[in-house]
Amino acid sequence: MKALVLAGGTGSRLRPFTHTRAKQLLPIANRPVVHYALQAIADAGIEEVGVVVGSHADEIRQAVGDGSAFGLRLTYLHQAQPLGLAHAVLIARDFLADDDFLLYLGDNYLEDGVAGFVRRAEEGRDAARLLLTPVPDPTAFGVAEVDGDGLVRRLEEKPDRPRSDLALIGVYAFTPAVHEAVRAVRPSGRGELEITHAVQWMVDHGLAVRAETTTRPWRDTGSVDDLLEANRHVLDRLEGRVDGKVDPDSVLVGRVRIAEGAVVRGSRIVGPVVVGAGAVVSNSSVGPYTAIAEDCRIEDSAIGFSVLLRGACVEGATRIEESLIGREAVVTTAPRPVHTHRLVLGDHSKVQLTP
The missing domain is CATH 2.160.10.10 (Hexapeptide repeat proteins)
Incomplete structure (x- = not known):
């Protein structure tokens, strides 16, 4: 199995920081977020990794290098514009060849890593396997509806009326069957090729898409609050x-x-x-x-x-x-302002002013 790590994107929720650097390089406990992703992939036994980069490609290369520090072999893949996760799979087609692969969003932090998820994906070899977690507000996420056997029946991207509270957390395992799906979907209303649409295409065409759920600490570090919370999780250890x-x-x-x-x-x-x-x-x-x-x-x-x-x-x-x-x-502290008093006093008044 190979891995595909997404390290492009604009990071709009982390501006102004992401005007000058990739969001995947913001630190958790003084290590870039993407380092945790690469370490999790290495711990899962995967050695060959494609890293999809965008406008901050040089910074990512400098921070990650050739992957040898993690025991990985890296191939950098350039995505000229952030046109969606399915688009990233499209441009990685030659690198992925006909291998199974793990798709991992490079700004995700999972405390327990992905070793167990990868092992079960290799054993089951469903067309796709998704990692989900229950969230209090599913309207902010891609949401999966799962039947009693763990098979995905429907995916929705940020639905107004979610059918479940199970959110996609940016970790997927795919067989080569996904390549036909990403070629078949069309851009969404926001102009991107959505991976949720590609997975739904697989479900609609009778391919087995299985989900598993985790309640262990996970953070999409795409906002300041989530980055600080991930920092707390890491520092706790x-x-x-x-x-x-x-x-x-x-x-x-x-x-x-x-x-x-x-x-x-x-x-x-x-x-x-x-x-x-x-x-x-x-x-x-x-x-x-x-x-x-x-x-x-x-x-x-x-x-x-x-x-x-x-x-x-x-x-x-x-x-x-x-x-x-x-x-x-x-x-720094601002200069202390000069306190003034404006007084309109009648005859024979007496006023005491505090210093």
Whole structure:
């Protein structure tokens, strides 16, 4: 089995960050999201992976390389415009050949990986296998209607009246039967070739499409809130380790990882927290659930439940929470405004003004 990882797309829900970088490169616990996808694929025993890239192709190549760090062999496939998941399968036809393959959205985080899903797909060899999860608001997702035998009967893309609460989470296993399906479908109202339409075509033509459901932590990291939540999940599994410098006036509580080259002075850090190489934390309170990337600087500040990208600087902030702070961004206190008073006083008045 091969794998096809989608690492293109515009990432509109993560703007302005995605104006300058791919959404798959935003960090969870100081590692790009796409690294977790590639590691999950490697852990499932797949070795040959196609990576579909778009306008941020050079950044993806720089962050991922040839895949050898994960034990993978990568082939990069260029998608000139983000025209849908089924379109990505179309342009990958030569790479995929007649092999079964795993389709994996590169901005997804699954805590338990996909090893079990891949194994069951290889054993069953249904035309397609989908991974689903129950969600509180299915109108925001592709939704599957599944019968008592686990076979998919209907798929709908962001329905107004969902037939179930089972959402597609961006992990699919296909046999070569999918290639006829993606050639048969037409663009949706948003101008994309939808993978849900291709899978529905397979169902309508009598091909076996099976679903399995997970309730384990999963996040589509396409929004700030979901990225922060995925960061919390990963940090919950963090093991503490101090390779950098922590002075005697600092206190580390719980699972805190300080990378080599990082410096902590006169600060209190409550884990889980990760501090990247070259970062400096001084006279500050940090954590929990905070990831500080390489070369950041935090001074005279308090910050928690947040993600700071490389080179970010926070100075004099009384409290920052649930925030995503971009590369080289600077947060400082504003000058204190001059307080003035406008008075209209009658004769013989007496007024006391607080300083």
